[in-house]
Amino acid sequence: MSEVAEKFLKDSKLIAFDLDHRKKIGFNIGKYNEAFKKGLQQYDNLKLARNRAANIKRKVVNELDKYLIEFEQNFTNNGGKVIWAVDAQEARQEVLKILKKHGVKQLVKMKSMTTEELELNAFLEKEGIEATETDLGEYIVQLAGEKPYHIVTPAMHKSKEDVAALFNEKLGWDAGLMPQEIAGKVREKLREKFYHAEAGITGANFLIADTGSFALTENEGNGTLSMSMPPIHIAIAGIEKVIPSLNDLDLFWPLLSSFGTGQKMTVYNSIINGPRKPGEKDGPLETYVIILNNNRSALLEQEEQRVALSCIRCGACLNACPVYKNIGGHTYNATYSGPIGSVISPWLLGMKDYKHLSFASTLCGACTEVCPVNIPLHDLLLLNRRDSVAQKQTTSAERLLVKTSTRILMKRKWMDFFKSSTKRFFISFFLKKSWGSMRKLPNIADKSFHDDWVEKHEQN
Numbered sequence: 001m002s003e004v005a006e007k008f009l010k011d012s013k014l015i016a017f018d019l020d021h022r023k024k025i026g027f028n029i030g031k032y033n034e035a036f037k038k039g040l041q042q043y044d045n046l047k048l049a050r051n052r053a054a055n056i057k058r059k060v061v062n063e064l065d066k067y068l069i070e071f072e073q074n075f076t077n078n079g080g081k082v083i084w085a086v087d088a089q090e091a092r093q094e095v096l097k098i099l100k101k102h103g104v105k106q107l108v109k110m111k112s113m114t115t116e117e118l119e120l121n122a123f124l125e126k127e128g129i130e131a132t133e134t135d136l137g138e139y140i141v142q143l144a145g146e147k148p149y150h151i152v153t154p155a156m157h158k159s160k161e162d163v164a165a166l167f168n169e170k171l172g173w174d175a176g177l178m179p180q181e182i183a184g185k186v187r188e189k190l191r192e193k194f195y196h197a198e199a200g201i202t203g204a205n206f207l208i209a210d211t212g213s214f215a216l217t218e219n220e221g222n223g224t225l226s227m228s229m230p231p232i233h234i235a236i237a238g239i240e241k242v243i244p245s246l247n248d249l250d251l252f253w254p255l256l257s258s259f260g261t262g263q264k265m266t267v268y269n270s271i272i273n274g275p276r277k278p279g280e281k282d283g284p285l286e287t288y289v290i291i292l293n294n295n296r297s298a299l300l301e302q303e304e305q306r307v308a309l310s311c312i313r314c315g316a317c318l319n320a321c322p323v324y325k326n327i328g329g330h331t332y333n334a335t336y337s338g339p340i341g342s343v344i345s346p347w348l349l350g351m352k353d354y355k356h357l358s359f360a361s362t363l364c365g366a367c368t369e370v371c372p373v374n375i376p377l378h379d380l381l382l383l384n385r386r387d388s389v390a391q392k393q394t395t396s397a398e399r400l401l402v403k404t405s406t407r408i409l410m411k412r413k414w415m416d417f418f419k420s421s422t423k424r425f426f427i428s429f430f431l432k433k434s435w436g437s438m439r440k441l442p443n444i445a446d447k448s449f450h451d452d453w454v455e456k457h458e459q460n
Helices: 003-018 019-042 046-062 065-076 088-101 113-118 120-126 138-142 158-173 179-196 221-226 248-263 298-301 303-311 316-320 323-325 338-349 366-370 377-390 396-409 410-416 420-434 449-459
Strands: 081-085 108-110 130-133 199-202 207-208 214-217 234-240 268-272 286-292
Touching: 003 303, 003 323, 019 248, 019 323, 046 248, 046 298, 046 303, 065 081, 065 179, 065 214, 081 088, 081 420, 088 113, 088 199, 088 234, 088 286, 088 298, 108 179, 108 221, 108 323, 108 338, 113 120, 113 207, 113 234, 113 286, 130 138, 130 286, 130 420, 138 158, 138 179, 158 179, 158 268, 158 286, 199 221, 207 248, 214 221, 221 234, 248 303, 268 420, 303 338, 303 377, 316 323, 316 338, 316 366, 338 366, 338 377, 410 449
Parallel strands: 081 286, 108 130, 108 199, 199 234, 234 286
Antiparallel strands: 207 214, 214 268
């Protein structure tokens, strides 16, 4: 078992029995569930919308090279600059080159899971560049020295009391401040960061091939400020973020907001075509898009699992997952957590260290039911398990146990050969540790069903 897997099991055991954590997550996901039901009411035919979105994303995944090249050509024609990054290291270095070229020492950032994937903030800090998160949730976890807990709501694991205590500790604010008061003070503080920022970094919810544009969706306005006020704008997006046409946004934007936050539409939606044009007074002087691979091609090579690249990062599968709700987001030790993270992380980060995530599932199918683009997540988890075994990412003890148990369970004579007391001993000896100290081992009856059946029919 890898060190990453051992840490996962250890952390899961601790957090799953943390009643305070369970209460906070239950409350916050409960609020999401209420909004989610209301958000879906805008659809006359939700199934049709999901099928259309799924078909578009499947087509893009299967013709990814075509749409990415189309985006690059059109975005370049709009005056923007496209940079291709093979991996996280190359992406970080490309960002640094741009910032050094323009003498940037302080910048603002919009919420972006792709930059989290790059661990960009820590990298820039080492280079003497101040990067300030401007999404409230991201700002909270940055102040706390933590990573985002959730794809959409980074500070989901904190109560309003936790947040107030954090600002009291870090900034000396009154510990009794209400959420609205904290938001107001943060807005005032961050506004100064926007005024003095020399560059802005964002993600991109969608890269639009036919117009050479990219789309941002948010609720706080910080994304709009991050990309429009500083003279330099850098957007970082995975290769899977492309969609064919501007017209597709009328389908994807409502789906993303409905499944992500329960809104009909998020508050701020922007389409960026490139830097400011001659004669325009506002907008960045230069706009860059860094298109990131970072092992996505390894997932693309999988004929069956590549469908996971259709994900639009709404986070609905996390909110539906009973495992996520019990062990939390940080336990996954990966940028992308929950069911979608369990599918893609073994390919992005390596099957050897992250195969265990595909086994951390009840396979209940709740994730598949709520996916807006119909990704069969629970099926993909099974395929990952299959592939991990095919790649021999299993221990000799695991292989011996499965081989022996299969042989016994497939033959009635072997099932009946061992007495109930012997079966109880084997279960206790071989499975007690993996079963967990918090659960009772299943009890083997003194008489098997087969023996009971034979006995009753003999009597009749």
